[in-house]
Amino acid sequence: MQRHVRWLLSAVLTFGWAGCALAQQEGPTPGGSLVVAISADPPGWDPTLSTSQEIPRVTYGNVFEGLVRFDRHGTIVPALATAWTVSDDGLVWTFTLRDDVRFHDGSPLTVADVMAKFERARDPDSGHVNQQYYEAIASVESPDPSIVTFSLTRPNRSLLYNLARPDSIIYPAASAATQRSQPIGTGPFRFARYVEGSEVRLERFEDYWNPELPHLETVTFRIISDPNTRLAALQAGDIDLIGAAVPPEHVGVIDATPGLETHAGTATTEITVAMNNARPPFDDPRVRQAITHAIDKEAIVRGAFFGQGTVIGTHMTPAEPYYLDLTDLYAFDPERARALLAEAGYADGLSVTFELPEPYPFERRTGEVIAQQLREVGITVNLAVVEWGTWIQRIFLGADYDMTIIGHAEPRDINIYANPDYYFRYDNPRIAELLAEAEAARSAETELEAYQEIARIIAEDAVNVWVFSPANTVAVREGLRGFWIDQPTPAIDVTEVFWAP
Amino acid sequence: MTAFVVRRLITALVSIVLASAVVFAAVLAVPGDPAAIILGVTASPEALSALRTQLGLDVPPVERYGRWLARLVRGDLGTSLQFQRPVADLVRDRLMLSVALALGAALVATSLAIPLGVLAAVRRGTWLDPLTVLASQLGAAVPSFWLGLLLIILFAVELRWLPAGGFPGWEAGPVAAFRALLLPVLALGLGQAAVMTRMTRAVLLDVLRQDYVRTARAKGLGSTSVIGKHALRNAMVTLVTMLGLSLTNVFIGSIVIEQVFALPGLGRLALSAIGNRDFPLVQGVVLLYAGTIVFVSFVVDVSYGWLDPRIRYA
Numbered sequence: 001m002q003r004h005v006r007w008l009l010s011a012v013l014t015f016g017w018a019g020c021a022l023a024q025q026e027g028p029t030p031g032g033s034l035v036v037a038i039s040a041d042p043p044g045w046d047p048t049l050s051t052s053q054e055i056p057r058v059t060y061g062n063v064f065e066g067l068v069r070f071d072r073h074g075t076i077v078p079a080l081a082t083a084w085t086v087s088d089d090g091l092v093w094t095f096t097l098r099d100d101v102r103f104h105d106g107s108p109l110t111v112a113d114v115m116a117k118f119e120r121a122r123d124p125d126s127g128h129v130n131q132q133y134y135e136a137i138a139s140v141e142s143p144d145p146s147i148v149t150f151s152l153t154r155p156n157r158s159l160l161y162n163l164a165r166p167d168s169i170i171y172p173a174a175s176a177a178t179q180r181s182q183p184i185g186t187g188p189f190r191f192a193r194y195v196e197g198s199e200v201r202l203e204r205f206e207d208y209w210n211p212e213l214p215h216l217e218t219v220t221f222r223i224i225s226d227p228n229t230r231l232a233a234l235q236a237g238d239i240d241l242i243g244a245a246v247p248p249e250h251v252g253v254i255d256a257t258p259g260l261e262t263h264a265g266t267a268t269t270e271i272t273v274a275m276n277n278a279r280p281p282f283d284d285p286r287v288r289q290a291i292t293h294a295i296d297k298e299a300i301v302r303g304a305f306f307g308q309g310t311v312i313g314t315h316m317t318p319a320e321p322y323y324l325d326l327t328d329l330y331a332f333d334p335e336r337a338r339a340l341l342a343e344a345g346y347a348d349g350l351s352v353t354f355e356l357p358e359p360y361p362f363e364r365r366t367g368e369v370i371a372q373q374l375r376e377v378g379i380t381v382n383l384a385v386v387e388w389g390t391w392i393q394r395i396f397l398g399a400d401y402d403m404t405i406i407g408h409a410e411p412r413d414i415n416i417y418a419n420p421d422y423y424f425r426y427d428n429p430r431i432a433e434l435l436a437e438a439e440a441a442r443s444a445e446t447e448l449e450a451y452q453e454i455a456r457i458i459a460e461d462a463v464n465v466w467v468f469s470p471a472n473t474v475a476v477r478e479g480l481r482g483f484w485i486d487q488p489t490p491a492i493d494v495t496e497v498f499w500a501p
Numbered sequence: 502m503t504a505f506v507v508r509r510l511i512t513a514l515v516s517i518v519l520a521s522a523v524v525f526a527a528v529l530a531v532p533g534d535p536a537a538i539i540l541g542v543t544a545s546p547e548a549l550s551a552l553r554t555q556l557g558l559d560v561p562p563v564e565r566y567g568r569w570l571a572r573l574v575r576g577d578l579g580t581s582l583q584f585q586r587p588v589a590d591l592v593r594d595r596l597m598l599s600v601a602l603a604l605g606a607a608l609v610a611t612s613l614a615i616p617l618g619v620l621a622a623v624r625r626g627t628w629l630d631p632l633t634v635l636a637s638q639l640g641a642a643v644p645s646f647w648l649g650l651l652l653i654i655l656f657a658v659e660l661r662w663l664p665a666g667g668f669p670g671w672e673a674g675p676v677a678a679f680r681a682l683l684l685p686v687l688a689l690g691l692g693q694a695a696v697m698t699r700m701t702r703a704v705l706l707d708v709l710r711q712d713y714v715r716t717a718r719a720k721g722l723g724s725t726s727v728i729g730k731h732a733l734r735n736a737m738v739t740l741v742t743m744l745g746l747s748l749t750n751v752f753i754g755s756i757v758i759e760q761v762f763a764l765p766g767l768g769r770l771a772l773s774a775i776g777n778r779d780f781p782l783v784q785g786v787v788l789l790y791a792g793t794i795v796f797v798s799f800v801v802d803v804s805y806g807w808l809d810p811r812i813r814y815a
Contacts, residue, residue, distance in 0.1 A: 040773070041583070041584075041773060043538070043539040043583050043777065044539070044583070044584070044585060049539075049540075050539050050540055050541055051540060051541030052539075052541045053541075124547050124548075124551075125551060127548060127551055127552060127555070128548075129540060129541070129545075129548060131545065131548075132545075180585050181584075181585055181586065195594070195670060195765060196584055196586075196591060196594075196765065196770070197595070197765035197766075197769050197770055197773065198667065198668055198670070198763075198764075198765035199667070222667055222763070223763065223765075224666065224667070224763040225760065225763070225769075226760060226761060226763065228650065229653075229665065229666050229760075229761060229762070229763050232650075232653045232654065232657060232658055232665040232666070233657075233664075233665040233666055233667070233763070235657075235658040235665070236653070236657035236658050236661060236664065236665035237661060238657070238664050238665050238666070238667060359776075387531070387533070387776070388533075388538070388776055389531065389532065389533025389534070389535075389537075389538055389776065389777070389778050390531065390532045390533050392533065392534070392537045392538055393532045393533045393534050393537060394532055396537075397534075397537060
């Protein structure tokens with residue numbers, strides 16, 4: 001609210017200057033503060049100890065950095081490393097470190113910190129998550145104080161991508177035990193204060209290696225779990241930015257409010273109807289195809305999401321480089337669905353339990369529409385809403401379910417289809433072979449072909465129904481510049497954000 | 502009087518321990534593994550089992566409860582699994598806010614309800630009485646979360662007088678805290694005021710029909726004296742019960758209000774702790790809820806004895 005008063009004042013002054021100020025260039029202006037809404041407390045702040053998306057949403061790029069990082073378009077760009085090279089056989093990766101980096105505690109970044117990080121990342125007892133990203137690394141060495149080399153057991157094309165993920169951030173070697181509660185990174189903002197259930201405050205880090213960034217002095221992430229309360233807080237001027245997943249029904253309201261605007265971007269989320277491929281009737285591919293034919297994805301995006309999303313046909317979104325449009329493979333065709341069900345021996349209908357995860361409104365809403373569409377081809381759907389802890393325990397880890405629906409938000413995670421123990425219980429050794437081919441590929445084309453082949457096989461097998469990729473809608477106060485609209489990785493990166501003068 | 506207080510105190514302690522045991526069992530009965538929730542959906546089985554050991558979840562439940570009780574006796578509530586901070590610290594920060602919210606709402610409720618209820622009872626038969634009854638019926642029918650949303654839309658979104666939610670922390674000063682708590686206190690207190698107005702009116706109408714009130718009037722006492730000294734004082738036992746109940750009500754009702762106003766209170770902490778299967782935190786929060794409710798009813802019980810000597814000897 002105070003800022004509004006200031007704006008008003010500056011507007012009056014600008015007018016007084018008879019248009020002088022109007023001629024000013026709109027470049028980044030330093031200073032100011034920003035209030036961002038997030039929806040939940042994360043389980044600690046260390047992205048290497050939990051795969052919760054709430055952690056990188058606040059910390060990625062802002063507090064923590066790795067050797068490389070994703071920029072707002074998903075391109076891999078230098079961060080703590082200035083350059084890197086790969087040997088011809090693809091087995092040795094050499095990174096050159098920046099020599100002017102300090103951590104938020106004042107200590108300089110050294111190769112020892114980098115090596116300690118990858119020791120932890122490969123030590124099964126360290127608690128470091130997603131260790132599969134670093135599987136191919138045989139050893140990490142430092143021939144020179146500014147050089148780090150990774151020797152691999154096999155060529156690993158996705159290594160660079162994995163090094164850009166939030167899991168690959170680097171912090172002081174000795175601080176691993178305290179990062180959960182006191183994050184210390186190299187990012188443009190340092191972690192200043194956290195009040196559980198209320199807010200997290202980041203403050204500008206004066207010794208950031210890039211002297212031109214950041215522009216803002218402070219950034220406060222307010223934890224507001226209710227979407228309606230988030231909307232009211234934005235309208236009331238309490239917050240400036242809702243950085244991800246604005247509900248589609250709020251878009252019209254926000255656009256109609258003077259001083260507020262929305263932007264629709266892309267995200268890597270696939271809203272997926274997961275089927276237990278090991279359990280009847282879903283062990284019959286005809287049933288899975290019938291279910292795919294029975295679902296009118298267009299109608300869901302249009303009717304339940306105000307058109308804010310893209311229909312997909314496999315486990316890939318248009319935001320990813322390997323995207324392949326397979327939406328026509330088993331297109332909406334209720335007649336074909338009934339025929340396939342009859343062929344599979346369910347001419348008199350069948351009964352399935354469809355479980356919706358309580359914390360995810362997009363999935364719940366989609367699930368309710370799908371249940372109705374399935375009923376129209378003669379499938380009796382018993383809908384049940386399950387609480388999150390139960391979902392993880394029984395459905396995800398225990399694979400004790402018929403059908404569920406969830407958004408798979410991680411970018412580049414098609415490898416889950418190579419794991420027969422994953423909750424889809426899809427067992428096809430060909431996928432693992434193709435993944436290995438993609439990793440070992442000598443050219444980008446071969447890699448792309450292998451990934452697209454995986455995408456095609458799982459779509460033909462109708463492992464799951466990939467419904468759509470919801471748009472990543474961002475809501476902001478007018479005058480804010482430099483925020484991320486797309487979500488190549490889950491993050492509300494405010495490094496380059498500033499208020500227009 | 503001392504024996505009476507001691508008796509009530511023992512009952513109170515037993516209730517608290519029982520409540521904690523019931524909650525422990527209830528949380529265990531719901532499926533869900535805190536380690537799985539912390540690590541997220543891509544966790545490996547090794548990472549899961551390492552974290553479970555680290556969090557002490559490999560210990561059998563009964564032993565875990567025993568350890569928790571033993572620590573509790575020494576004043577230690579344990580450490581939150583999610584936040585990795587002492588439960589006592591987390592709960593202390595939150596309790597201040599929830600107590601402020603509940604007391605504020607109870608204050609709003611009583612300061613509206615008692616004068617309005619008395620007025621409606623005394624002015625029975627005038628236009629004031631049906632008006633009060635109507636208003637209080639309406640107030641009682643509106644759910645507090647909805648009233649909260651209406652207040653947000655009016656005072657935060659349209660008029661921009663007050664923040665739409667959140668809490669700046671006590672260190673931001675009394676004015677900021679007051680501004681942050683005003684709408685939630687009203688949302689919580691107005692509904693309660695409505696219920697209490699109706700009860701005050703009913704109780705007072707009943708007392709006013711009693712013989713001693715007629716006698717007092719016959720003695721020629723002024724109506725202020727009749728109502729203040731004779732009627733209201735005798736209605737006190739019922740009114741104190743009502744006050745105790747309403748304090749408990751607003752304390753429990755604050756769970757919903759904290760959610761609507763994004764306030765870092767005990768209620769939201771409880772919800773997130775249950776969702777994350779953060780056993781020590783759930784236990785700590787429930788202990789506080791149970792403790793507060795038991796404490797309020799204890800005070801109410803003891804004040805009966807003080808207000809009405811007959812109860813002490815019963």
